Amino acid sequence: MAGERLGSRGQAWFCTTGLPSDVVIEVERMSYHLHKFPLMSKSRKLHLLITEREKQRQEQEDGEEEIEEEELHHITLTDFPGGAEIFEAAAKFCYGVKIELTSWTVAALRCAAEYLEMTEDFAEENLISRTERFITQSVLRNIRDSTKTLKSCEDLMPLAEDLGILQRCVDSISARACASPDFSSLFGWPISDNDPKSILWNGIDAGGRRKSGIRPPPPAEPWFEDLTVLSLPVYKRVIAAMRARDLRPEAIEGSLISYAKSSIPGLSRSSRKRAAASPLASETEQRELLETVITNLTSEKNSSLVTTRFLFGLLKTANILRAPAASGSAIEKKIGSQLEKATLDDLLMPSYSYLVDTLYDVDCVERIVGYFLERQEETSAIVPAEEAAGEVDGSLRGDNTALIAVAKLVDGYLAEIASDANLKADKFCDLALALPDHARVYDDGLYRATDLYLKAHPGLSEEEREKVCGVVDCQKLTLEACTHAAQNDRLPLRSVVQVLFFEQLQLRRAVAGTILAADAASSEPRAAMSEDSVSVLREGETWRTAVRENQVLKLDMDSMRSRVQELERECTRMKRALERMGGDTRAGALSGFTRRLGCRFATQVCDSHERTVVQPRKPRNE
Known part of the structure; x- marks a missing residue:
């Protein structure tokens, strides 16, 4: 209408066109003073409600009853989808005002149009057809807009589900994720087997030598971050749809990692920043998310996306949330399959159990080392058959290197926990002897851990002291370590x-x-013989x-x-x-x-795998 003015004053919203308002519609404690003819021309529901009020008014006038004009035209719309803001946009549409459709508001406007019965049968170019056309032509054409609309549907249930908006967005996201290029072509990575960079990708350098851990993780696909805004139930539907379409496992895994880091506190710095601005999920929701991530992680041993730091973060969260034992065991096995990539800080996990007196969770580390050794045994059984077929990859050939790296890691861990007064001698010895003899080139690192343990536990009996020292093989000590031990x-x-x-x-x-x-x-002069x-x-x-x-x-x-x-x-x-x-x-x-x-002799200690002399360090918690 020409010359109309639209605006709100307090809890009331007015449309001034030179004529007094004859309809008052209340939505969420907001009163809208409107005119019945624009509303009745677009909405079948409002047309029926206003017509019914007019009929009641006529009956009351025939009965010669005194009535108030406001009461005849006062209509309350309960449970209006999208609330007062969306009704305001729908009312403007009835007055012929141009409204802006966005991926955030189109689902709510579609539900509001359904609620008000703004169909094509009642008026041409009505709100239902306008919103449906925008969803089809704009929203469902890319993952980002579909995700925004899907997020807005969470507050519009169950009407958004009944109208099929939610399922159409889920299908669009999964279909376009499957249609996107794979990692190599998406980011310009080499895909030719003859390219030296491709050889590095497979774990072997251009000279034919194996290079462990040189394959960098693929960068995240753009839609990984987009899906982090979804609630867990809706996100699980998206993941299920992607699996049904046989989406690449590494893409699903990457999305899970990105979603977990944004939703579980402590997994990344970005999640801590978001946590300060938004309320944290409950423990039940975090536990459900944790189990979802663990269940959907790929079983591949050499995943380039799942880092050991992320897995240790999941394990710590599982311990804090008291997740089921099966979930913790699954993470520990995953860590055990790539333990050689871990750091000492990763292993230093606090003990969250009231039944354990030690500062760090030594039992958990011992289980992880056991899973690592099981993987070593499986690999040792596979290698001979694979070598005969000529199909051994770089990960299988590097087992000895991985074993030595894990042994050095365990020696450092033992040195860190040695100062714990509650660490029993049997537990210390069990972890020290968990690895086979050939895992350590030299036992200097193990000797240093043993010396720190004896220093922190002066009350040990002679039998316990001999048992602790028995974990060190004196034949594998360097001369520098022998010199230190002798005094x-x-x-x-x-x-x-x-x-x-x-x-x-x-x-x-x-x-x-x-x-x-x-x-x-001296035998060189005899070379001419x-x-x-x-x-x-x-x-x-x-x-x-x-x-x-x-x-x-x-x-x-x-x-x-x-x-x-x-x-x-x-x-x-x-x-x-x-x-x-x-x-x-x-x-x-x-x-x-x-x-x-x-x-x-001078007091000097050697590193566990090198012949160079290093000064002894104090453990961080000494």
């Missing part, structure tokens, strides 16, 4: 003797190696070298046996002296006889 007064006497013995063996082997090198250098003569001489030199080495070793053994007997006699004398004196200590006595034997 370590926290070690039992038996361990010190073993260290001294194997230290002497290492020294003698080093001397024997020097002699062999000298013999090899005949091949047969050289062969005979080499056999003779090898025999003489072996005999000489055996003689040296026998002398060393005799010398070591004498030293051990001397140590035993010295220990017996010290025990008797202590019993008589009563005030001396074992530590002072042990340091005394080490000085008598001339054992004075």
Whole structure:
């Protein structure tokens, strides 16, 4: 209408056209003062309601009753879809005012048009046809707009479901996600097997050498972030529709990760920022989301999307929310399949159980290591058959490297938890011995953890001290570690003797190696001799070298046996002296006889897998 003015004053909304309002419609405590003819021309429902009021008015006039004009034209619309704001837009449409349709408002306007019965049969180019055309031509053409409309449908149930708006949006999202290019073509990644970058993608460099962990995770598809606004029930419907259309597993997995990070507090920094601006989901909703994510994660062992940090975040959340044991076990198995990619900070998970006294969840780490070893056994069984068929990929060939990395990780973890006063010796030993012997090149890292444990638990019995020290293989200690252990007064006497013995063996082997090198250098002038003569001489030199080495070793053994007997006699004398004196200590006595034997060394400790000397670190919670 020309010359009309539309606006609100307080809880009332007025349309001034030069004529007084003859209809008052109330929606959510907002009163709309309107005119009946524009409304009746577009809405069948309002036409019937106003006609009924007019009929009642006529009957009351015939009965000569006094009536108030306002009461005759006062209509209340309960449970109006979209609320007062959407009714205002529908009222403007009835007055011929141009309204803007958006992906956020079109579903509510479609439901309002259905509620008001604004059909084509009642008026041409009515609101139902306008909104349906916008949904078909604009909303359902891309994932982002479909997601916005789908989100708006959550407050319009069950009418949006009955009208099919929700299902059409779900189908549109799943269909367009399946039709989108895969990761490689979407982001310009190489897809040719001859491209060096493609070889890196498969885990092997251009020189044919295996490169573990060099494949970067694919970037997130644009619609991953769009779906994070949906509520969990609606999101689950979208995921189910995608699975029904056989969408790529990595795409579903990427969407799940993005949704979980945005909805579960603590999984990412962005989720913490969102949590400050929006109310947090309840524990029940978070637990349901957690189980949904775990159930839909792919079972592939080398997923490039699921990082160990994300999995450890899920595991911590599962422990906090008291999720079912099956959910926690599924995450632990997933972590175990890629444990070599974890960091020490990942393993340091607090213990959330009231039944466990330790600061960190040692039992959980022990289970994860067990799952990792199960995967190693499965791989060892697969490799021979796959090698025969020529189908071994890079992940199978790198098991030894992964095992060494996990051993170094476990040694660091043991050093961190060693200072926990509630950590039992049996639990410490079980975790230290969980890995096979060939997992550690050197036991220096394990020795450092053991030394820290003995330092933090001075009240251990002699039997417990020997058990803890028994996890260290003295033959796999470097000379620097042996030097430190030989003067370590926290070690039992038996361990010190073993260290001294194997230290002497290492020294003698080093001397024997020097002699062999000298013999090899002296044999160079004989290179001009005949091949047969050289062969005979080499056999003779090898025999003489072996005999000489055996003689040296026998002398060393005799010398070591004498030293051990001397140590035993010295220990017996010290025990008797202590019993008589009563005030001396074992530590002072042990340091005394080490000085008598001339054992004075610098205190240095080596890293667990390198021969370089490093200074001992204090654990972070010491």
